Amino acid sequence: MTEPNVAADQLRLLIERIERLEEEKKGIGDDIKDVYLEAKATGYDPKIMRQIVRLRKMQPHDRQEMEAILQTYLSALGME
Amino acid sequence: MTEPNVAADQLRLLIERIERLEEEKKGIGDDIKDVYLEAKATGYDPKIMRQIVRLRKMQPHDRQEMEAILQTYLSALGME
Numbered sequence: 561m562t563e564p565n566v567a568a569d570q571l572r573l574l575i576e577r578i579e580r581l582e583e584e585k586k587g588i589g590d591d592i593k594d595v596y597l598e599a600k601a602t603g604y605d606p607k608i609m610r611q612i613v614r615l616r617k618m619q620p621h622d623r624q625e626m627e628a629i630l631q632t633y634l635s636a637l638g639m640e
Numbered sequence: 641m642t643e644p645n646v647a648a649d650q651l652r653l654l655i656e657r658i659e660r661l662e663e664e665k666k667g668i669g670d671d672i673k674d675v676y677l678e679a680k681a682t683g684y685d686p687k688i689m690r691q692i693v694r695l696r697k698m699q700p701h702d703r704q705e706m707e708a709i710l711q712t713y714l715s716a717l718g719m720e
Contacts, residue, residue: 570682571679571684571689574675574678574679574682574684574689575689575692575693575696577675578672578675578676578689578693579693579696581668581671581672581675582672582693584668585665585668585669585672588661588664588665588668589665591661592658592661592662592665595654595657595658595661596658598654599651599654602650602654604651604654609651609654609655609658612655613655613658613659613662616655616659
């Protein structure tokens, strides 16, 4: 960052790289939405599918623990 | 969704497509972080760069309006 123009160009290039990547990321986000829409059109429930995606990310042990705690809370609130 | 196995396969394929896309999206998110780290290492402030990226997304008119309102609030709070 010695000469102003060099620094400005360097900063601009970094910002533009970020913007291109953000654009790509947004595109993939749109692709994901499209798959959910396609699934919905086929008769699957997108909300439940999102839950499944989240559950599949978890370790089986963590998932079991989460479900046990959930049951305890449901029971404590008389929601069973 | 007539035969259970067909439905299960179809659902699995949809979920796996979503998971691959989520993975890609995460990868791009990591690339973006890397650019900010590179910028930081070069001497730029990542927080200010994030502000710049946000400001460049806005229409000039919207940005001017936002800055005018910001000035009004700062003034009202004696922060000028």
